[in-house]
Structures are given as structure tokens and as C-alpha cells.
Amino acid sequence: MTITAPAGFRASGVTAGLKVSGKPDVALVVNTGxxxxxxxxxxxxxxxxxxxxxxxxxxxxxxxxxVVLNSGGANACTGPEGFADTHRTAEHTAAALGAAGVGGADGVGAGDVLVCSTGLIGVRLPMDRLLPGVDAAVGALADDGGDAAAHAIMTTDTVAKQTLVQEAGWSVGGMAKGAGMLAPGLATMLCVLTTDADVDAATADAALRAATAATFERVDSDGCMSTNDTVILLASGASGRTPTPDELAGAVTTACADLARQLVADAEGASHDIAITVRNASTQDAALAVARVVARSNLFKAAIFGNDPNWGRVLSAVGTVPPQVAPFDALALDVAVNGVQVCRAGGVGEPRELVDLAAAREVTVEVDLHAGDAEVTLWTNDLTHDYVHENSAYSS
Amino acid sequence: MTITAPAGFRASGVTAGLKVSGKPDVALVVNTGxxxxxxxxxxxxxxxxxxxxxxxxxxxxxxxxxVVLNSGGANACTGPEGFADTHRTAEHTAAALGAAGVGGADGVGAGDVLVCSTGLIGVRLPMDRLLPGVDAAVGALADDGGDAAAHAIMTTDTVAKQTLVQEAGWSVGGMAKGAGMLAPGLATMLCVLTTDADVDAATADAALRAATAATFERVDSDGCMSTNDTVILLASGASGRTPTPDELAGAVTTACADLARQLVADAEGASHDIAITVRNASTQDAALAVARVVARSNLFKAAIFGNDPNWGRVLSAVGTVPPQVAPFDALALDVAVNGVQVCRAGGVGEPRELVDLAAAREVTVEVDLHAGDAEVTLWTNDLTHDYVHENSAYSS
Incomplete structure (x- = not known):
């Protein structure tokens, strides 16, 4: 279930002292080819x-x-000095890998090291702690180090998110962090995927873009987009198997979907995971636009927190989408909550009392536009006291 | 300070029993010419x-x-039956005014009666209570009935919102209700403005559109847009004065600005009123787009609730505006909170500790795009526990 399950990868997670909590905060993933x-x-x-x-x-x-990743600081809005810090982190990681003989015969340059950071914006990283942490991470690299790496990238996450998709002779592993700021382009997060499939860069890139569009771009927990979102796919070729592009895209998509669902389930302060499905739209973009305005309605999200199937708040959100974006007749709209069609043809449907929202964490909202045949499902969360608390009680 | 201050208007507010609270819920405003x-x-x-x-x-x-207004039910998403209820309300009001001799020599038709409703979506109005309420409202009409009317349109408002702009020989009065769903196009609300100026319909329409664009459209408390927003201007001509179009627009804008500020100050559960000013944008639309993404960032709004001048959340929101909407260089952005320039040139500015957010309800956030000379100020509120509570604890 980790990024080191596919062959050709080593990883580690260590404590460099970037977090005041003293929890692990530097992760390293190495592709050994x-x-x-x-x-x-x-x-x-x-x-x-x-x-x-x-x-x-x-x-x-x-x-x-x-890939070297740190939690405990986003290194965003830190100016040229912040970029120099990232450059230095990559150089230091490359040199440490080379000195440890991990880099392979052809050596490792700074340009071979990808860097990810997560944490508070507008604060320089304490390089005097980070660089020794990188050294420790190189020393701790292990064939089964994926789990340690997944824990070291956590911020407000309550659980580590990992996945493994096993195919015939090859596999895709993944880890992700993200618990707030989950929004499109991408869901706010860091994610590293590994595969031992033997594929070229263009195939890997196409597979990753298809996968993220269908998964992380369909999560919109709180409408806020991060400055640090990064999803990386590393392919070692160690399995000797070469799947077709579709096979690779399928496995990577399955891995990303699993991680995306884990992100939603661990969203800051949420008490409900909400799947908003928009059916019979004129286009996919139209369906997505409608789903997104519902996902971003604080009134709707607060109602779900209160276990109130307030379909009027769904309709009032849907009605804000311009006709050129999503054509539909407002008097034709149907809305079902947890399978109960509470709104029919833009008016009152089944009694809202038939909807039981308290029974489960997962909630389904289905909107039928009767305007075509495109369909999209977008995941979001409810708006809760805990969300407000977690995002107001301290800077993050 | 009421809608009956300008000459030529009578008003009333009565209890018809639409609200379970037993508070006044039907208001009537009559232009006596x-x-x-x-x-x-x-x-x-x-x-x-x-x-x-x-x-x-x-x-x-x-x-x-x-204008006949009711709280206690929005009559939205109620199908053809709901429209028939509105039609019947207008007919009944016209007939009752005629029977009371209020309509003037030429009588009152249903088409002379505007209707406004506010309350829960998706529920039919109890016409057996509303129509007797209309009769009572006609009977209660008074030259000083503006205050009673302003109270009868309240929903979750904690105070009635009223205004009066006194000009030389004529005036503009106003009342509004609105405490949630405050968002553009329009701020969610009902508003009736009265003037005794002697102006034609085209001048009144132009003045009202200019005023709403500069005031209510610059309020975005929670990003949610209502199905019932209505702003009405009635002109009686009773003063015999005819201001220029600019003079009328100016007075109406002053009245609307006063009411808009009152709406923000009474937004559901808010602890801060936030004025977001975007300066030096390429266009007004660009400035407004940038202001709006900040106003709709739950992370930013929760930070302000926590008295945390988290400018990183401002920048991460600003960065989501597409370049074709608002051109700017992300490395040129300045942000000041309560006058302290916490972000300079996209990076760290003055220490955030210099910002005192706890001292006052009003907070100013200034974003300088360095991309032109257009400027917009948008008002919003913070995201609080009370907002979540008020919008989750009961259906509204």
C-alpha cells in the first residue's frame, strides 16, 4: 500500500525540526531505475x-x-530568497545522494531533484534544519520506506493517505497529503505516485494529466486553491513491463481516485463527504460548472452539516450559473438528496422528511438539468464548526 | 428615517401569522401620488x-x-401554484386598496401592485393567513407607517434597516431586509426606496440601476445569491421638485450605500465587517473579480474571524483569477491589512504582529495590483461559528 511497493523505489521520512510538533517533516523518494x-x-x-x-x-x-518534500513551511511568497532556498535544497539533495552512492553511475544533478513544500505561506524555511534533515533522509532511505515518507508529508491530515494499484506484473503506488484548501487546479495537496512500469515520459505525462483531471480536479472541499499543489509520477521501469497508454492511465487514475477519496474523507473539520452528481448537462464543462457552484455554496454546505436536505439552497446556487455556461430550464430542474427526489421540475417533490442525512457520513446530491447527456460527479464537504475552528484558531 | 418621510407615501406592517415567532410579517407601501x-x-x-x-x-x-411584502415564506420553487398565489396577492391588495378608497380616482389594478416575499424556499404560502393579513395592512396604513413596515420584512435580521437622504425640498427614504445570502446580483435582500421627487420612469430606472451597481452589488457577505432579491424605487412627485438625473442618482446611491452598510453590519453570525479594496487594476471589472475571490475565500474569512492577518490566504485567492480577467504580475502584489503592509512585491512585508484585528469590528484589506488605475471596494464578512450555527441549525 505504499510508494515503495512498485519495484525500483526507495523512500524515507525523518524529523528535521521544521514542525513545532516535533513530528516527521522531511520525506525523500528516490527512483533507482x-x-x-x-x-x-x-x-x-x-x-x-x-x-x-x-x-x-x-x-x-x-x-x-x-523528490524531496517538506512539511512545516510552504516556501510560498518568499521572493528570490525563497527560490534560492529551493534551489539549494535540490543541490544539497543531489550531492547527498551522490555521496551515498544512490544516484547511479551517471551521478545526480540538482535538476534531477523535484521539490515540494507545504505549510504556512510567507515564511522562509529554516535551512539550517532542513539541510541536515535531507542528509538524515538520505541515510534513512529504505526499500520499505514509503510509509515513513507518507507520514512525513502530513500537515493537518489526521491519517496518512496511501494507495497501491496492482496490475499484471507492474503496479502503481501513491501517497498524498491534504486536508484543507481542497480545490480544483488541483485539490490542494502534495502527491507522489510511483510505478515500475516501463513507459516513456510522454506516456507518463498523458496518464498523469488524464488521471488528475478525472480525480483531484473533481474534489472541491472548500473552494480554496493552494500555491503549492503538486502531483508527481515517477516511473522506474523496474518491472520490465510496458502497459499500453490506456492501461497506464487507467491504473494511475484508479490510484488517484483512491487518494482523492481519502483526502475528502479527511478534510478539515468535515462531518459529511458530499458527492454532487450533475446529470443530463449539455457538456461536461456545463455539468462541472453547476456542480462547482453547489459545492461552493456555504449555505448549502452548512445545511448539510445540520442534516437538513435544503434543496432550495441547491437550486438558488444552480441558478447563478450563466446560461451560456450551462443551458437549462430552471422550471425543469430535479434534485435528489440521498436518493429522495425532494425537488421535481423546479418545485416541491417528495417530502424532505424522507431524507435521513444523520445516518451516514456520505451524502449524495443529484441534480438533473434535462439539457443533454453529460454527467459529472464532484466531491465536497460540509461547512462545520470544526472547519471554522481549524482555520481560525491558528495560522496555516 | 423611514420610507414614509418623503411626501406621498403611506405604509404599514402587521402580523398575519406567517412566522411561527408571531412577529410582524406583512408590510404594505402605497404611493399616494x-x-x-x-x-x-x-x-x-x-x-x-x-x-x-x-x-x-x-x-x-x-x-x-x-408594494406588498411578506416575510415567513419566499414563494420560490413553488411552481405554477406559487405564481397563482402571487397573482392572487396582488389582486387582493388592489381590491382592498380600492375598497378603502386609497387607490385614487382611477382605481387600482393588480398590475399596479408589486410583490416581494422572503423566507424558506420550496414551501407554499398560507394564503388563508396572508390575504387577511393584506386586509389588515390596508387598514393599518399610516402616514408614519414606515417603521412598522421595516420591521415586518425582517427575517434573521437583528435590527430594522432604514435610511433617509434629505435634499433641498425633496428626499429619498429606504428600508431593507437582509442578513444572509448577501451576494451580488443583488445582495440578497428586499429593499423599497421612496422619493417625493417629480421624475419620470426612465430617470428613476437609471438612478436605481446606477445606485445598486455601486452599492448592493459591492456587498458579498457569503457568496450566495438569492432567488428573491428585489430593490424597488417608488416616486410620488409630491414635492413638486424635479432634480436632475445626476442629483436623483446621487441621492438614491447615498440611500442604498447606507442600507448596504447596515446589511453588512447585521450579516448572520459575523464578527467582522471587511472592506476589500483592490487598487491599480487594469479595469473596474478586473478589480471587482479580484476583490470577489478574496471575499469568497473561506480560509481568508476564517482567518479574519481568528484575528489572524493571514495575507498568504489573500494571495492564494488572488492568484486564482485568470490573467485574461485581471492582468497582474504575481511578484508585484502588495497587501495591507488595517493599514499595515504585510505583503510587499509578492513577498514578506511588515511583521504580521503589527496588525491588530481584535480592536474593531471593521477590517480593511487593500490589494495593490500595480496593473492600471481602476479601484473597487467590496464589503464582506468573516466566517464564524455563529454563521455555521445560524445556517445549519434550522431551515431558512
Missing amino acids: PRRVAAAVLTSNRVQAAPVVWTRQAVADGAARA | PRRVAAAVLTSNRVQAAPVVWTRQAVADGAARA
Whole structure:
């Protein structure tokens, strides 16, 4: 169930002292080959953290040997000094890997090291702790180090998120962190996926983009987009198997879907996971736009927290989508909550008392636009006292 | 300070029993002329309550004799039956006014009566209580009935919102209700403005549209848009004064600005009123788009509740605006909170400890895009435990 389950990977997680809690905060993932294929999907936020800028450049050649990740500081909005810190982290990691003989015969350059950071924005990283932490992480690298790495990237996560998709002779492993700021482009998070499939960089990139579009981009916990979102796929080729592009995309999508569902289940302060399905839209984009306004309605989300199937708040949100984005007749809209059609043809349907929201954490909301045949499911969470508490009681 | 301060208006507020609380729930405003000019700005939500559909038709001729308003039920998503209820309410009001001799020599038709409703969506109005309530409201009409009317339209409002703008020989009065769902197009609310200025329908309509765009459309408390938003301006001509179009627009804007500020100050559960000013944008629309994403960031709003000047959450929100909507260089952004420039050139500025958010309810956030000279100020509120409580503990 870890990123070291696929062949050709070693990993570690150590405590460098970046977090005041004293919990592990530096993770390292190394691709020991024979291939060093890499792809990444990065935040679309225009305010980008230094490690995002670095990783975009470093992965442009479709290759990487390692990913070094830290929690305890996002290194975002830290100016040229912050970028220099990221550069130095990559250089230091490359040198330490080389000195430890992990890099392989051809050595490791800074450009072979991808960097991810997560934590508070606008604060420099304490490099005097981070760099010794990198040394410790190199020393701790292990064939079964995936679990330690997954724990070291946690921030407000209450559980580590890991996955493994086993195919015939090859597999995809994954780890992710993320518990707040879960929104599109991407769900706010760091994620490293590993596979021992023998694939080229273009195939890995296409598979990763298809997978994220169908999974992490369908999670919108609180509508907020991070400056640090990064999803990385490393392919070692160690299995000697070469799946078709569709097979690879399928396995990576399954892995990402599993991790995305784990992120929703651990969203900060949430008491309900809500699957919003929009059916019979004119296009996928139309369906997604409708789903997203519902997912971002604080009134709707607070109602679900109160176990109130308040379909009026669904309709009032749906009605804000411009007709050119999603054509529909407001007098044709149907809404079902947990399978009970509480709204029919834009008006009152089954009695809302038939809906039992208290019974389970998972809630389904289905909106039928009667305007086509496209369908999208978007995951979100309810708006709770604990969400407000967690996001107001301390800076993060 | 009420809608009956301008000459030519009578009003009332009575208890019809629509609210379980037993508080006043039916209001009536009558324009006794000599003019019966009317203009309305209505929600842009595609899901529109029956009274909104009715009022749009009834005001199309630029004239109205009366406005009947009820709290205790929105009459939204109630199908053809709900529209029939609104129609019947207008007919009944017209007949009752005629029977009471209030309508003037030329009588009152249903098309002279505008209707507004507010309350829970998806529930039919109890017409057997509402219509007797209308009769009582007609009987209670008084030259100083504005205050009673303002109280009868309250829902979760903790105070009645009223205003009066006194000009040379004429004036503009106003009342509004709204405490949640405060969002653009319009801030969710009902509002009736009265003036004794002698103006034509086109001038009244232009003044009202200019005023709402600059005031209610600049309030975004919780990002949620209602199905019932209605702002109505009635002009009696009773002062015999005819201001210029600019003078009328100015006075109406002043009245709306006062009411908008009162709405923000009474937003459900809020502990802070936040003025987000975006400066030096390429256009007004660009400035507004940037202000709106900040106003809708739950992470930012929760931070303000926690008295935390978390400018990283401002920047991560600003960065989600597409470049074609608002061009700016992310590395040029400045952010000041309560006058302290905590972010300079996209990086760390003054120490956040210098910002004291606990001292006052009002908070200022200034974002400088360095991309032009357009400026917009948008008002919002913080995200609090009380907001979650009020919007989850009962259906509304």
C-alpha cells in the first residue's frame, strides 16, 4: 500500500525540526531505475510557491531521480530568497545522494531533484534544519520506506493517505497529503505516485494529466486553491513491463481516485463527504460548472452539516450559473438528496422528511438539468464548526 | 428615517401569522401620488421566485401604486401554484386598496401592485393567513407607517434597516431586509426606496440601476445569491421638485450605500465587517473579480474571524483569477491589512504582529495590483461559528 511497493523505489521520512510538533517533516523518494521517467501536474494558481516554479523547470525534460518534500513551511511568497532556498535544497539533495552512492553511475544533478513544500505561506524555511534533515533522509532511505515518507508529508491530515494499484506484473503506488484548501487546479495537496512500469515520459505525462483531471480536479472541499499543489509520477521501469497508454492511465487514475477519496474523507473539520452528481448537462464543462457552484455554496454546505436536505439552497446556487455556461430550464430542474427526489421540475417533490442525512457520513446530491447527456460527479464537504475552528484558531 | 418621510407615501406592517415567532410579517407601501412612477432591480438568479417574475412584469410599464411584502415564506420553487398565489396577492391588495378608497380616482389594478416575499424556499404560502393579513395592512396604513413596515420584512435580521437622504425640498427614504445570502446580483435582500421627487420612469430606472451597481452589488457577505432579491424605487412627485438625473442618482446611491452598510453590519453570525479594496487594476471589472475571490475565500474569512492577518490566504485567492480577467504580475502584489503592509512585491512585508484585528469590528484589506488605475471596494464578512450555527441549525 505504499510508494515503495512498485519495484525500483526507495523512500524515507525523518524529523528535521521544521514542525513545532516535533513530528516527521522531511520525506525523500528516490527512483533507482533503470528508468528515471517523471511527470508532474502543478497548481494553476498564479501565485506559485518556489518549489512549484523549481519543479516545473526540473521536470520539463521528463526525467527525475528523486523528490524531496517538506512539511512545516510552504516556501510560498518568499521572493528570490525563497527560490534560492529551493534551489539549494535540490543541490544539497543531489550531492547527498551522490555521496551515498544512490544516484547511479551517471551521478545526480540538482535538476534531477523535484521539490515540494507545504505549510504556512510567507515564511522562509529554516535551512539550517532542513539541510541536515535531507542528509538524515538520505541515510534513512529504505526499500520499505514509503510509509515513513507518507507520514512525513502530513500537515493537518489526521491519517496518512496511501494507495497501491496492482496490475499484471507492474503496479502503481501513491501517497498524498491534504486536508484543507481542497480545490480544483488541483485539490490542494502534495502527491507522489510511483510505478515500475516501463513507459516513456510522454506516456507518463498523458496518464498523469488524464488521471488528475478525472480525480483531484473533481474534489472541491472548500473552494480554496493552494500555491503549492503538486502531483508527481515517477516511473522506474523496474518491472520490465510496458502497459499500453490506456492501461497506464487507467491504473494511475484508479490510484488517484483512491487518494482523492481519502483526502475528502479527511478534510478539515468535515462531518459529511458530499458527492454532487450533475446529470443530463449539455457538456461536461456545463455539468462541472453547476456542480462547482453547489459545492461552493456555504449555505448549502452548512445545511448539510445540520442534516437538513435544503434543496432550495441547491437550486438558488444552480441558478447563478450563466446560461451560456450551462443551458437549462430552471422550471425543469430535479434534485435528489440521498436518493429522495425532494425537488421535481423546479418545485416541491417528495417530502424532505424522507431524507435521513444523520445516518451516514456520505451524502449524495443529484441534480438533473434535462439539457443533454453529460454527467459529472464532484466531491465536497460540509461547512462545520470544526472547519471554522481549524482555520481560525491558528495560522496555516 | 423611514420610507414614509418623503411626501406621498403611506405604509404599514402587521402580523398575519406567517412566522411561527408571531412577529410582524406583512408590510404594505402605497404611493399616494400624484405620480406613481416605479422602477425595480431584480435578482439575476435563473431560479426566480414567483414574486420576482410577477414584479418584473408589473413594473415593466414604469408605474406602480403599491408594494406588498411578506416575510415567513419566499414563494420560490413553488411552481405554477406559487405564481397563482402571487397573482392572487396582488389582486387582493388592489381590491382592498380600492375598497378603502386609497387607490385614487382611477382605481387600482393588480398590475399596479408589486410583490416581494422572503423566507424558506420550496414551501407554499398560507394564503388563508396572508390575504387577511393584506386586509389588515390596508387598514393599518399610516402616514408614519414606515417603521412598522421595516420591521415586518425582517427575517434573521437583528435590527430594522432604514435610511433617509434629505435634499433641498425633496428626499429619498429606504428600508431593507437582509442578513444572509448577501451576494451580488443583488445582495440578497428586499429593499423599497421612496422619493417625493417629480421624475419620470426612465430617470428613476437609471438612478436605481446606477445606485445598486455601486452599492448592493459591492456587498458579498457569503457568496450566495438569492432567488428573491428585489430593490424597488417608488416616486410620488409630491414635492413638486424635479432634480436632475445626476442629483436623483446621487441621492438614491447615498440611500442604498447606507442600507448596504447596515446589511453588512447585521450579516448572520459575523464578527467582522471587511472592506476589500483592490487598487491599480487594469479595469473596474478586473478589480471587482479580484476583490470577489478574496471575499469568497473561506480560509481568508476564517482567518479574519481568528484575528489572524493571514495575507498568504489573500494571495492564494488572488492568484486564482485568470490573467485574461485581471492582468497582474504575481511578484508585484502588495497587501495591507488595517493599514499595515504585510505583503510587499509578492513577498514578506511588515511583521504580521503589527496588525491588530481584535480592536474593531471593521477590517480593511487593500490589494495593490500595480496593473492600471481602476479601484473597487467590496464589503464582506468573516466566517464564524455563529454563521455555521445560524445556517445549519434550522431551515431558512
